[in-house]
């Protein structure tokens with residue numbers, strides 16, 4: 001994908017991307033954001049998070065600061081599709097959750113399911129409407145090509161891992 005020309009995302013490894021939940025629920029129309037190994041969660045604009053929260057039925061969990069699902073809701077969770085330069089990258093239900101073995105390490109309950117998608121704190125249209133952080137990047141092989149001003153992604157054997 002070429003780096004985005006939209007500022008301020010263009011000051012980083014910024015790209016244009018849209019996000020869809022399941023087959024047809026739009027979470028974020030094509031907009032600029034960044035790819036960042038220094039961010040743990042996958043962050044989206046406040047209005048996009050509202051759409052994601054409605055689609056998943058998640059509630060805000062005060063103990064962890066993350067969205068929380070019941071195990072029954074998790075069983076119905078659908079994939080999130082990140083469309084980058086015309087290609088869909090699928091973040092499976094398992095990829096959208098915090099590793100359950102680490103729930104208690106962040107103050108959570110061992111029997112709950114927490115989501116790694118969270119708020120960037122500002123509404124869509126600010127020129128930096130998402131951050132594809134490590135929770136996204138650990139599912140894809142990624143190449144940061146500064147010389148050619150582009151970022152590359154590819155699936156790996158771990159893209160659809162159910163390790164979480």
Ligand SMILES: *[C@@H]1O[C@H](CO)[C@@H](O)[C@H](O)[C@H]1NC(C)=O
Nearest residue numbers: 002003004005006016031032
């Ligand atoms: C990214 O989106 C912006 C805003 O729609 C557009 O101007 C730009 O041409 C797109 N592509 C790149 C590579 O920046």
Ligand SMILES: *[C@@H]1O[C@H](CO)[C@@H](O)[C@H](O)[C@H]1NC(C)=O
Nearest residue numbers: 059060061062063064065068
């Ligand atoms: C979480 O925090 C909000 C805002 O302070 C509060 O209204 C709500 O009751 C809290 N929920 C729980 C489960 O403690």
